[in-house]
Amino acid sequence: MTAGSLEQLEVVETVVIELTEEEEKIFQRLLDVVHHFDLGTTLRVAGGWVRDKLLGEQPADIDIALDNNMTGLKFSVKYAEFLVEKKLTTMGEKQQEKGKKQEGGTQLIRCNPDRSKHLETVKMSVLGRDIDFVNLRSETYVESTRIPTMKSGTAEQDAYRRDLTINSLFYNINENCVEDFTRRGIDDLKKGLIVTPLDPKATFLDDPLRVLRAIRFATRFNFTLSDELKEAASDEKVKLELCCKISRERVGEEINHMMSGRRPVEAMSYICDLGLFYVAFAFPEKSNPPIFDNYDRCCVSHIEAAWNFAISVHNGVSHPLLDEQRQLYLYSALFFPLRKMFYLDEKSKKIEVTRYIVKESLKLPACLAKSVVDIHAASGKFTEFLLLLESNVASGTLMEELEDVYLELPTDTLNRVCAGVILAEIKDFWRVALAISILYYYPEAENAFSQQDRLKEKYMEVEHFITDLGKVN
Known part of the structure; x- marks a missing residue:
């Protein structure tokens, strides 16, 4: 059986994980250390690696849990001794040129409960791959804190202390088998159930x-x-x-x-x-207008419409959104219903609620909060620009920023000037602001699923108009 064929899994003994050549070499090297020093330690790959392998994905990280009172630090010392005795400590020049870390090089990662790091871990380079080592633990909590008290434990105790059953599986390197101590991790993985x-x-x-x-x-x-x-x-x-x-x-x-x-x-x-x-998404006190119960539903409705619109527009049709643009697009869509909400800070200065949520409630970078607010503002100007293109009606904030002389220009020239004003303000994120604006340009746009073609056509029309200006890509 190969990884990913979950529909055939019935009992733990029948589960087979297909290792890559690199994984086989790494696991064999670690077993060699255990056998060489007769440590009596069972090596288990924990959690996400097992889950991802069974789902047919290739995991990025390998985390190894050690039993028999063996800590990551103790094992790293034994590993270093093994390398010396086997004369495996010297790296070849080609390996050094590729920037690979020194074989057996270690880094002690201490507990950091604020970052959900409750266990002291040793990160060690094994055959060019960074591996995390930690001893099996049990944990107990007290009511006042989420930081547990840790002590050495069995594999079963370690499995039960984990957040989800699908993350509680172990791959026993010594026995080459998957262990499901909760007795339902594999079944939940098959069923696609979060428990x-x-x-x-x-x-x-x-x-x-x-x-x-x-x-x-x-x-x-x-x-x-x-x-x-x-x-x-x-x-x-x-x-x-x-x-x-x-x-x-x-x-x-x-x-x-x-x-x-x-x-x-x-x-x-x-x-x-x-x-x-x-x-x-904690709101500031005394938001204006007041917070209503339906804001949550409204925000989710907007991000859903935006997600479907993005799929419609950018799947092989238009310039795809980059990761940063995608992030801003989704946050801007989610918080679009809040774009006109403000609160007063301690200096009685008006601050956008959206800025507060991103920067203070989620503690995301201030530049991200500013960009979302800027996109909301630019999307409003794009809406005015769309009205200008469709009906030659010049109005709103965008027109207020132009000197009277510009309003006397021929229509095509005025359109170009207005587009230039928006681009100067929003710069690289103009496609994000345009998409937000297009999606909510029409009053019925919140039910945009029935008019995807109409909205996509309008988006493409304005995108081509702007790119034809030759000022952007």
Whole structure:
């Protein structure tokens, strides 16, 4: 059986992971160290690597868990001794020229609970690949913090302490087999089900960040959240703990992973359906106009329309959005309904609510917050520009920025001047602002699915007009 053929998996013993040549060499080298020193240690590849291999994907990282009271630091010392005894410490000149790290070179990564790093890890270079080593652990929580107390544990205890069953699988290098200590990880992987190893409410109360991680993994793999998990995630006490225990930086990182992932619309829909929108996207106090309950649904509706429009326009038809442009497009679409909302800071200065959410609530870079606000402003001017192109009616903010002399210009020249004004303000993100503007130009645009061709045609018309100016690509 090859990796990825999950429909055939029945019991752990029948699961076979197909290793790459590099992985075989790495695992054999590590086993050689264990056997050479008679360490009695079982080497297990943990979590995501096993999950991804069984799903037919090639994992980026290899994390190895060690038993028998063996720590990553102790193992790295033994590995170094092995290299010396076997005279494997000297790298060839060709390897050094390629910039590969010194074989056996180590880096101690200490605990950093604020970054969800609860275990001390050793990162070691093995045959040119960085591998993380950590000892198996059990953990206990106290109510006031999400930072657990750790101690050495068994493989089964380590499996049950993990966030999801699909992330609790081990690949036993010594025995060349997959281990499913929760007895449901493989089955959940087959079913495409997101489940916690232990009671979901207790799991989320221990570490509420796992709520967002569950959503991220569900949308990454197009899996389904279990009913019990959804009920726990919607629990008011869990929401309160998510607000109190989790830093805004960690919330922002998870949201950004979702927005950069394969299914951002589904992720935002889950957040909305579970009642987490105002938890994830904390609004400032005394927003003007006041916050209404339906803002979450409205925001999700906008990002859904934007996502479908982007697929329609950019799949082989128009200039594709780059990663940074895609990120700005999705955030701009999600927060488009909030574009006219402001609040007063401590100096009584009016600040856009969108800027606050991106910069303060999600703790994303200030430049990202500024760009989203700028795109909202530019999209408004693009809307005025569309009106000018269609009906030769010059009005709004865009016209106010032009001197009276320009308004006397021939129509075609005036169109070019107006386009130049917008481009000067929004620069490289003009396609993002144009797409946002096109999508919401018509009053019925929120139900844009029935008029994709119409909107795409208008987008292409304006894009060609701008590129023909010769000022942009």
